[in-house]
Amino acid sequence: MSFGPAVNAQMNEKFRYSEKWKECSILSCRQNVSVYIWVVTLRDMRRRRAVREEIVNKLVAGGLAAIALSLLAGTANAESLRVALHGQAGIDAFTPTAERIEKNLGIDVEIVEYPAPDKDYMTKLLTELAAGNGPDLFSIPSAADVADMVAAGYLAPVGAELAAWPEYADFVDVAKQLAVSPDGETYVVPYILGIQQIYFRRDVLEKAGISTEQPEDWADLLARAKEIKEKTGSFGLLFPAGVSWGGGAFDEGFSHLIIGSSTPQLVTEDGKFDLTSQGVLDVFQFYKDLIDADLMPVDPLLGPEPWVIPKYEMFPSGELAATTCGSWCYIFDWGRESRNPIPDVTNVVGTWADPGQNGGEFVLANLGAPWAVNAKAANLELAKKALLEAGSVENQIETAARIGNIPASNAVQKDPRFQALTELVPIQAAANHGTYLKQATGMSVVSEGVARATEALLRKETDAAGAQQILVDHVRQTLGDEAVK
């Protein structure tokens, strides 16, 4: 008689060091072995449980120690501030300010990197603000969004803090005026300005024997673009357009033309949008003329990142001879911070003011990504103090050096660090002469409507009147009939 293979295996395992099992009779031995197996198994289970408990205890102790350490580390500064930043240049520019905030206010600054394209940044920011878990401090890339964010209740008023801040007295008037919301309160610190004009390749034009003089009016500008196309084969002029460019279609395109049109403002005295005006129609007609004559590179504007090819490839190579742009183009787009710099950029690239429809010269001014405080910030007072640091002259100069925007404070004119930015010094001195569009609640909807209307023009689906209708319909459908004059 033999035991089953399983029992034999267990017996061999359990009695490896004992020969006792061989001494018993088969029957009693089998019983003994069974009992022994149970005893050993029980002992084994207890031993394993003990080991398990020991491991669990160690893990719990370790976890508690880690939590305690992290709490201790977290209380190095009792308060902390969450700041949203996007784009490497923006992060690099703000890092010294973050360090100053930590040092001066004795708090921790947590920099959270948001998606880089403005459009994706705004999507994430607005979603978080709507959900009530937005960052304490953030910038707003497009000034057209400010009034709507105020209306949504996302921004904390900071007018009193700015009024009591001595440095604010040095800010140029146009920056202060741009910062005031339609309700008369200020919700942002207007630390830098976007001063925009038309930038052209002086070398390309001179080589082809084309005039580099300031165009007198829209007709002259269009004629210059046609001449460029005929004589060089390059695209003559670019106005950002289409949905993919996001707020840029409005801020960096449409705005350049509407300020010089017969109806230069979109907002009426009673806060309605005047979108059925002759000026709006004429602006869309100008786009259509550019597109129909193949003077503007259309295909890249319909792609996912429409600025990349025309701004960073075609303009540096001379395939595009003129485009709207801001002071940042001399530094970020084609200058020392560019990945594809144009050598001797300030001489090779010249500027024209935006010509008016029937004459006149306009330089477009708007807020450059102003900083704001979340109305639901955990510590509102602290966030407002940090906001003033974000608006400081130091941050203005650091941002100007990295990105190329124009500091809003006249105090920078005495600062040697700013004087070293020779491309920007004359533009800053003239910043106060900038022309700007009056803001109103719903401006972000108008901006989106302009993007849709210009997209239809790019795709040659409509004429100027049709584009205007697309804009009007979008605003009416979104904001209601009463929003449009």
Added chain:
Amino acid sequence: MAFDAFQKRKERQLLWLLLPALVPLLILTIYPAVYAVYLSMTNEALTGVAAAKPRFVGVANYLRLFSDGRFWNSLFVTFVFVVGSAIIGQFVLGFISAIALRRKIVGAPVFGAAILLPNAAPEVVAGFMWISMLAGGDHATLSKILVFFGLPYVDWLQTFPLFMVVMVNTWRGIGTAMILLTAGLAAVPAEVYEAARMDGANPRQMFMRITLPLMAPTIFLYMLISTVSTISVFGLVYALTRGGPGNKTEVISVYIYNQSFTAFQIGYGAAGAVVALVVSLALGIAYVRSLKVEV
């Protein structure tokens, strides 16, 4: 009586067994769907006055949606995308792969693994990877190949955007189709083929008269799954084209995203989402009823 009590006890037990699946389903699927219907009847927005004080607008969003040419365009693009990539591309190539893998061919495991590999890459990663191959300019992979043969380079995503999106989604989905259809093929009894062969049936006849009819439930189950899942594809298309150029690749999911999170009109976007849900449900019901597939 005793049987009734047993039956009730069994039903209660089944309910307890279903509970772990039922609770997340209610919280994460049913509730959001019902909430989306509610949202679609408001002017809820992410910014502006409507973000602070949303209003009930009834069916206004739906009326606007049905008069929006861009919405109809997105439905058409979605139709082409689903038919092109799920129904034709993935199914045909998946079926061919499944049949090929049943035969004793050299390197079959490597072939199978290669087909499954695209599933390992997340949608967005796959999208960016394909951009690097299809983009314009002489740095893109396909352009380099063309230039090597002396041809001018093409910006594939600008010139043939919808076709490229269909192709990439086909590439990504063949593996899933292959797995499902391989399982279906394995369920077809070998004796039936044996009998057909003895009766003198040729391979084409065996495929048309045996394989296809016996595979029909599997095929339609696959069609149901792939149609509904392709309608909801977002990451791949968004990463590749963001719906452009123009609106040429704006499938319904990208349209909904653009309305909700680019134009920030949550209520209007929700109306689009509800319509997409209804379309998916209708297609699902049609599939199930047409072949009485047990799902």
